[in-house]
Amino acid sequence: MKKILSLIACFVLLQSCSDDSESNDSLTGSITATIDGQNWRSNIAIGAIQSANFSGINGSILQILGTTSNSSTLAINIPLQNLAPGTYTFNGYDATGSLSYTSMTDLYSSDETDGTFTFTISSYNSDNGTISGTFSGTLIGFDSPTPMSVTNGTFNNISIVSQQLYSNGNMSLKLNSGTVFNMDADSSDNLFLIIQQVDEANKIVVYGNNTNPGADYGIYSIMIPKNATVGSHAIDGNNYDAGFNNNSNITYTTTGGTINITSHNGNTIVGTFNFTANGNSQTMTISQGNFSITYN
Known part of the structure; x- marks a missing residue:
């Protein structure tokens, strides 16, 4: 951890x-x-x-x-x-x-x-x-x-x-041609969620962590404004961003994708996402992404 x-x-x-x-x-x-x-x-x-x-x-x-x-x-x-x-x-x-x-x-x-x-x-x-x-x-x-x-x-x-770190929510996704897996507050299965909130920057980052050895191992992140609005938002590296890191010698750069906010009621934000990350001639495709978080 x-x-x-x-x-x-x-x-x-x-x-x-x-x-x-x-x-x-x-x-x-x-x-x-x-x-x-x-x-x-x-x-x-x-x-x-x-x-x-x-x-x-x-x-x-x-x-x-x-x-x-x-x-x-x-x-x-x-x-x-x-x-x-x-x-x-x-x-x-x-x-x-x-x-x-x-x-x-x-x-x-x-x-x-x-x-x-x-x-x-x-x-x-x-x-x-x-x-x-x-x-x-x-x-x-x-x-x-x-x-x-x-x-x-x-x-x-x-x-x-x-800033604050907590786990009030869940995230699911699929990497490349694998199967969908879910990450939440329970880390006993080595699949867990960390939410990072910085009010001064108006930013929330949701980290989905898969620490099980295998093809899906990695940290999957999406970043959204705390005041995110309902609708589809292009991943622009500024207000909306995403990333992938599997602790290899390869640095992956996000090359495109969207984060779709389906609802923002009170302190709860629900949405979907997809993006691609390229590194060393390899392309990682993150699809069927879903998240639901409640921020502080």
Whole structure:
């Protein structure tokens, strides 16, 4: 489950910041680090107070994220009770805090055996919602046990917004010529739903997760505005978007599709969707998509 949370990271935050020039102008913070001896610097950086309530996970964390133009991402997660100036150290798989790095080929994280993460908050301004500090760690590859060293990490003047994670709904779909499968709040069958809500960005992302080994393995996502209107909407990468990730060495790009909102009554949104995602000469066709969610 922790790996799934690392994989979804703050998609809606980074997506909305990339698409919204006004939001991007207001993000003056930055993240820098030396990763395996190479200098790394974010072109977008943001923080989120993230409240989670699903599948036995109930609590709040601070997540600080930075991404670059080549889509690599650094993510810092610490428990909310540690949100005060000071130095905190987290070690191994059961750690409550983590540092992760996602490249085009793999996910590396400190929350693995032999992983380490040290995080220092030098300043936290609760009035304007910004945070600064330093970090370092030893990360372990998700697909291989290869260690990765992160040193000289800094985060400066990172703006913090709020977001929520929960599972109030269900999603079903078919991948390529397979059979339709359903994902909901019950994760015991390795098919489960995560809803990510960011009110400041007016965005809701619905993640359908199939973690059963096989052809259907992957994370399937659709993004809609919180004030989504009834009707058919083209997937434009802005107000309405979709994505597919199966943690392979292939990066899939959504090439077309629609999200059809059939009803929006109160806090409940019901709809259908279909889209295609291409990567490395492979085409993934997601069809017969249905969802029904109740947002907060």
